[in-house]
């Protein structure tokens with residue numbers, strides 16, 4: 001199954017993708033995670049991307065298209081994949097379509113998640129992640145047992161650089177201007193499945209599984 005998770009910053013794309021990996025045995029491709037790893041490792045791509053990411057702006061299309069094209073060619077994507085945070089512009093969506101058709105593949109479902117802006121702000125300002133294993137937390141909605149310490153591996157929890165309120169507001173504006181048009185783009189292609197992102201993590205997952213199975 002070839003899947004895209006579409007939606008604004010903080011809506012729960014990463015949280016839901018992690019559950020879908022286990023369910024379907026297909027990998028998550030998060031361009032945000034790949035870029036953050038490149039920034040941490042100080043690779044040439046990371047050095048180039050850092051300024052855009054810290055400002056809450058999009059990294060240039062050609063950079064992210066190259067990342068995804070390379071990743072989709074890996075053997076673990078044979079059975080399918082979950083794209084999280086890509087595509088984010090119409091040129092990225094066009095490029096993805098070309099790459100996939102060159103491989104004899106297509107997108108099966110675009111799950112479009114939505115919640116209101118106040119909820120997005122709460123989710124993003126309270127988000128924490130483990131610096132060692134990457135597990136995700138929220139100070140109010142999904143806290144670790146010991147504040148600042150990962151339940152799974154004991155690693156330190158950190159707040160993402162772009163989860164400061166001013167940067168969050170810019171990311172939300174960038175989403176509206178550049179990414180929201182993909183809702184009608186994929187609607188016209190007949191692959192859009194809309195899901196309410198409000199509710200418990202498990203409740204939203206159940207809704208996603210229902211739309212993927214055509215039960216709703």
Ligand code: AP5
Pocket residue numbers: 007008009010011012013014015016031032033035052053054056057058059060061064084085086087088092123124126127128136137138139141142162171197198199200201204
């Ligand atoms: P990226 O990493 O993709 O960030 P994003 O799209 O802004 O999305 P987030 O990761 O912030 O949110 P999410 O939807 O994954 O939410 P999560 O599950 O964590 O991109 C970062 C940057 O990289 C971009 O700004 C850009 O610079 C660059 N970039 C990346 N891709 C690019 C591309 N294609 N083109 C150009 N540039 C690109 O959940 C958030 C919080 O809410 C967590 O704390 C979680 O625990 C909590 N939560 C989740 N679900 C629930 C729930 N149901 N109830 C209560 N809390 C919940």
Ligand code: MG
Pocket residue numbers: 013014015030032085
């Ligand atoms: Mg994410």
